[in-house]
Amino acid sequence: MNTPVPDYLADLLRNCKAAHGGELADYIPELASADPTKLAVALTTLDGVIYSAGDDEHEFSIQSISKAFTYAYxxxxxxLQRVMRKVGVEPSGEAFNEISLDKTDEQQIKPKNPMINSGAITVHSLIPKAEKSCRAETVRLFFSKLAGRELAFDQEIFHSEKETAFRNLSIGYSLRNFNILESDPVEIVESYVKQCAINVTVKDLVNMMSVLVNDGILPRTGERILSHKTVRQVLTVMTTCGMYNAAGDWLANVGIPAKSGVSGGIIGVLPGQVGLAVFSPKLDRYGNSVRGIDIMQQMSRDMGLHLLEGVPSSRVIINDHDVKQIKPEVIVYKLQGVLQFTEAERLLRKLQDEKQCNHTIVFDLSHISLVNDVGRRMLLDGIDRLRADGHDVALIDPEHIIPDAKTDRDFEPKIYEDLEQIPD
Known part of the structure; x- marks a missing residue:
């Protein structure tokens, strides 16, 4: 059988293509010519498996999404203490390109947070400058390491944005006036603009996010890139400031630490569970992708991803000893903990190894403490897929943790109290 996650993502895009509204970012000439029909989504699991759909190979400039990763770097x-002396963490409640300086005391003035332009320019200025390359090149190399491939600058976007960077230059001069920037603001702003012009796909973004999902470890290599403290700091600021002056609505309706960019990308990270990326170029009045928000809202709702759901994550199937062939034609999958999206995805991925035959597959739910709606739906979908491959399916569910086990194809699996009841 095949996992249903790719089908779900494809259906998600089909359902969201009808969303109307929004405008291209016309204040950057090159972005104003973007194809408004492009639409893509990608997802990464805790162990670095990637699913994607739509225009997932289409490259676009990372723009302000870069702020989160540069802050981490x-x-x-x-x-953290040295960075905090230069940039605060308070939500600004203002547009991303407001200067938003915070007077913390009589001696110190600093940008309110690193997700608005004044804070991001300041963070960029803190990158240790290599002798023969600009700070943006240091960023590009770091992003490439996270993405698992060589990323490149979009020179057309860079020159288009540099030639119209009057607002950012005014911010740079203001920051220099208060000695927040310690060197030439023109050089710093130009390098910051180049940072924003790094090209990525949605698959690149979820590869990059996997280090935030996995507490600083890059699952592709097992290498620790960021400390736990750094990951926590970045995700905290993304939660409160990542969607600019729409951060409150986002937190209430989506509930995932996130960062958007004016080219149409949005990333969302639920630590220890999943990373999400969407792309669609038309923006709302806050500078966030209209269809991207629709898609993120639906994924959060469908998968139970709101960070305040209050349901702990617990791995379900990971070791071979959790799968036992107790009789010649009976295979038991022992599940434990909770069953929500993260765990259901891993279970269905494990089930892909089951060959087409006439085995009976038994799911032992006797050690499951909670099944949320998406976990239930994914398990029932997996049952239908197993039956399509020739298997029979049964449940051990003494506590009736799944009260209605009828699948979309009207199959009701047999339910047993324990393994002893399973017939030969």
Missing amino acids: VIEELG
């Missing part, structure tokens, strides 16, 4: 290089 600078904290890791310099330490």
